[in-house]
Amino acid sequence: MSEATAPAARGATHTARHAATARHRSLLRPLLLAAVLVVLLLAPLYVEEFWLRTGFAVFGAIVGAIGLNLLVGTTGQLSLAHAFFLAVGAISYVYVSGESGGLGTTTLGGLGWPPLVGMVVGVLLAGLAGLVFSPIAARLRGIYLGVASLGLVFIGQHVLNTWTSVTGGFNGRSAPDFSLFGFTFANDNPLLFIAGVPFREAERLWYLGLVLALAAYLFARNLLRSRPGRALQTLRDSEVAASVMGVDVQRYKGRVFLVSSMYAGLSGVLYALSIGSVAPESFGLEVSIQYLAMIVLGGLGSVGGAAFGALFVSALPLVFQRYADALPLVSSPGQGGLNAGEVARYLYGAAVVLVIMFEPAGLAGLAGRFRRRGRDPGGGRATRSSSASTDPSTSSVPSDRPAQGSTT
Amino acid sequence: MTAAREVDEPTRSDIPPVEVDGVSVRFGAITALSDVSFTVAPGTIHAVIGPNGAGKSTMFNVLSGVYQAAEGQVRFGDARLDRMRPYQIAGIGVARAFQNIALSGTQSVAENLMLGRHHLTKAGFIAAGLRLPRATREGKRHGERVAEIAEFLELGDKLQTPVGVLSYGDQKRVEVARALCTEPRLLLLDEPVAGMNAEETTRMAEAIREIRSALGISIVLVEHDMGMVMSLADRVTVLDFGRRIADGTPAEVQSDPEVIRAYLGSGDEINPSDAAAGHPSETPGTRP
Ligand SMILES: Nc1ncnc2c1ncn2[C@@H]1O[C@H](COP(=O)(O)OP(=O)(O)O)[C@@H](O)[C@H]1O
Ligand SMILES: [Mg+2]
Numbered sequence: 182m183s184e185a186t187a188p189a190a191r192g193a194t195h196t197a198r199h200a201a202t203a204r205h206r207s208l209l210r211p212l213l214l215a216a217v218l219v220v221l222l223l224a225p226l227y228v229e230e231f232w233l234r235t236g237f238a239v240f241g242a243i244v245g246a247i248g249l250n251l252l253v254g255t256t257g258q259l260s261l262a263h264a265f266f267l268a269v270g271a272i273s274y275v276y277v278s279g280e281s282g283g284l285g286t287t288t289l290g291g292l293g294w295p296p297l298v299g300m301v302v303g304v305l306l307a308g309l310a311g312l313v314f315s316p317i318a319a320r321l322r323g324i325y326l327g328v329a330s331l332g333l334v335f336i337g338q339h340v341l342n343t344w345t346s347v348t349g350g351f352n353g354r355s356a357p358d359f360s361l362f363g364f365t366f367a368n369d370n371p372l373l374f375i376a377g378v379p380f381r382e383a384e385r386l387w388y389l390g391l392v393l394a395l396a397a398y399l400f401a402r403n404l405l406r407s408r409p410g411r412a413l414q415t416l417r418d419s420e421v422a423a424s425v426m427g428v429d430v431q432r433y434k435g436r437v438f439l440v441s442s443m444y445a446g447l448s449g450v451l452y453a454l455s456i457g458s459v460a461p462e463s464f465g466l467e468v469s470i471q472y473l474a475m476i477v478l479g480g481l482g483s484v485g486g487a488a489f490g491a492l493f494v495s496a497l498p499l500v501f502q503r504y505a506d507a508l509p510l511v512s513s514p515g516q517g518g519l520n521a522g523e524v525a526r527y528l529y530g531a532a533v534v535l536v537i538m539f540e541p542a543g544l545a546g547l548a549g550r551f552r553r554r555g556r557d558p559g560g561g562r563a564t565r566s567s568s569a570s571t572d573p574s575t576s577s578v579p580s581d582r583p584a585q586g587s588t589t
Numbered sequence: 590m591t592a593a594r595e596v597d598e599p600t601r602s603d604i605p606p607v608e609v610d611g612v613s614v615r616f617g618a619i620t621a622l623s624d625v626s627f628t629v630a631p632g633t634i635h636a637v638i639g640p641n642g643a644g645k646s647t648m649f650n651v652l653s654g655v656y657q658a659a660e661g662q663v664r665f666g667d668a669r670l671d672r673m674r675p676y677q678i679a680g681i682g683v684a685r686a687f688q689n690i691a692l693s694g695t696q697s698v699a700e701n702l703m704l705g706r707h708h709l710t711k712a713g714f715i716a717a718g719l720r721l722p723r724a725t726r727e728g729k730r731h732g733e734r735v736a737e738i739a740e741f742l743e744l745g746d747k748l749q750t751p752v753g754v755l756s757y758g759d760q761k762r763v764e765v766a767r768a769l770c771t772e773p774r775l776l777l778l779d780e781p782v783a784g785m786n787a788e789e790t791t792r793m794a795e796a797i798r799e800i801r802s803a804l805g806i807s808i809v810l811v812e813h814d815m816g817m818v819m820s821l822a823d824r825v826t827v828l829d830f831g832r833r834i835a836d837g838t839p840a841e842v843q844s845d846p847e848v849i850r851a852y853l854g855s856g857d858e859i860n861p862s863d864a865a866a867g868h869p870s871e872t873p874g875t876r877p
Binding site: 401408414415419424426427430482 | 678680692694704712713724727767771
């Protein structure tokens with residue numbers, strides 16, 4: 182009875198302008214997305230192998246960055262363990278789908294199962310590792326979790342270096358080609374031409390990466406716009422408010438940690454495919470930090486931002502390397518001076534600092550600013566930065582909410 | 590201008606009394622609440638008043654499970670609120686609007702309100718991420734109810750606006766609306782009109798009265814605005830330095846010498862005659 186009677190409608194008028202801008206927005210976005218998608222789908226017909234391989238590396242990084250962003254950007258839980266979960270995914274894949282055999286003095290184990298199974302197992306084992314750690318993740322908050330998760334990276338490094346029969350040890354081991362129901366993502370088997378263009382490994386992997394990155398993107402977007410997503414975002418802004426509104430805070434922190442580690446697992450598998458091998462040095466602390474740089478650059482909490490950040494941070498060193506001759510300061514490998522990787526790192530390091538100082542909402546915030554400029558001058562500034570500045574209530578510790586952490 | 594209750598308003602059978610029984614809360618050496626007891630009768634508006642620092646918000650934190658009571662019990666029907674976690678308390682129909690706005694500034698009004706539906710809905714990570722039809726349907730159905738409640742609190746045209754850009758008064762209304770969105774049986778309002786202007790205050794008081802009469806739920810109200818307390822409340826509990834110094838009808842409490850002394854000492858105003866219109870205090874909760 183009461184459900185319908187309470188809110189006796191009281192004079193509220195919908196402004197037409199509001200409805201119009203909403204419609205405008207709802208049309209522009211899908212159109213833009215569709216255009217980008219078409220370009221990405223046609224790219225292998227026109228673009229040379231280097232760009233396709235770079236693209237595949239970027240797609241893999243996008244998956245990982247979106248996953249980390251769900252944890253750090255959306256929920257406000259810092260993790261430095263992302264590289265560890267990448268490693269779990271990558272190693273699981275090479276072990277499950279790799280063949281056993283000798284390599285010099287060591288004997289490598291391998292199950293030789295189909296690569297699709299290897300990929301799925303990689304994601305699941307990363308998830309399992311996340312699940313094992315999630316009771317800790319559920320009880321810690323923000324930076325404390327960051328410090329605790331640091332331990333995982335070191336454990337991971339140790340295991341990677343010493344568990345030689347699985348990981349290949351210090352030298353690592355090669356990753357088996359991906360294949361899907363007999364269709365191999367390699368140069369042949371079967372030979373394939375589309376519109377006269379040979380479809381070799383780079384072309385095939387491009388589509389694999391595109392599909393998986395798109396799926397990762399859509400899943401995260403849907404998530405954020407729905408019940409669990411709202412709970413996670415509120416949890417970031419005020420744990421007490423979230424719990425008082427009915428959110429089981431510990432459970433949600435554990436869950437998002439699990440999801441984030443599964444994203445990392447998939448990203449790790451894609452990384453192994455992209456490089457063609459795995460080695461301990463690919464999963465060190467710098468990698469965790471690189472992923473943090475991606476999501477800060479892109480804009481914490483924004484799924485699209487994470488994708489842009491991943492593009493920037495992961496493609497930059499590759500592009501610099503390729504154009505080392507043409508760029509000042511950058512030298513080819515083996516010569517003196519700065520190498521491409523270093524230059525790229527300085528560049529995105531500087532970019533991170535600039536973003537934090539001038540546009541805390543990251544690339545996503547910049548994009549939003551341009552979009553709004555064309556549409557509704559002045560009004561509706563609505564990004565994270567606005568909340569950071571207009572919402573002091575969430576940062577101070579007022580007496581009607583307990584000091585941070587006292588509920589956990 | 591005392592509590593004007595209609596004679597035949599619905600009192601729901603599913604709303605039990607709230608029994609606060611000998612509750613004490615300590616923070617180190619500070620005793621924020623000391624042996625406080627009172628009972629909120631079903632379907633009434635019960636005000637908790639007292640000078641700043643008296644322990645009113647602390648009492649709310651105990652009622653909503655955020656703080657643990659060192660001693661005492663809080664019962665809501667069969668449920669022992671003092672032994673439950675906050676999300677479980679929300680699950681049995683206790684909702685709270687915070688004194689210091691605790692909304693998500695980046696999310697729209699609609700999204701903030703939808704959080705109130707959390708315990709009434711089910712969609713998990715997988716259903717939501719894959720946009721399974723049942724998740725979409727659920728979201729839509731609850732979205733309609735949320736829009737109704739927003740309309741009721743005059744937020745209907747602001748549903749898509751990010752909360753961070755709203756005025757203070759609007760944000761306070763979103764707080765109350767979000768609590769209402771949980772379809773509560775017990776509504777805890779912590780200074781819902783603090784910082785509002787006179788007109789906003791009057792409208793909020795009207796809304797609170799309407800919530801009680803239409804929904805028949807119990808409301809516990811912490812408020813500084815004495816005019817509002819005296820006109821709205823069926824019963825008043827007065828706290829001072831964590832102790833209960835009075836408990837009775839507004840008229841009884843108003844003439845209680847100890848209450849008058851506590852308020853004179855604090856400089857707060859208890860005489861409703863000049864506060865009846867709602868005093869336009871600019872700075873909520875900052876009085877010494
Ligand atoms: N988390 C906390 N830690 C320490 N002291 C607290 C905490 N919360 C409240 N207090 C203290 O308890 C007392 C009552 O505060 P509060 O309940 O916020 O008062 P009111 O809401 O009546 O103004 C104050 O002295 C306050 O400093
Ligand atoms: Mg208070």
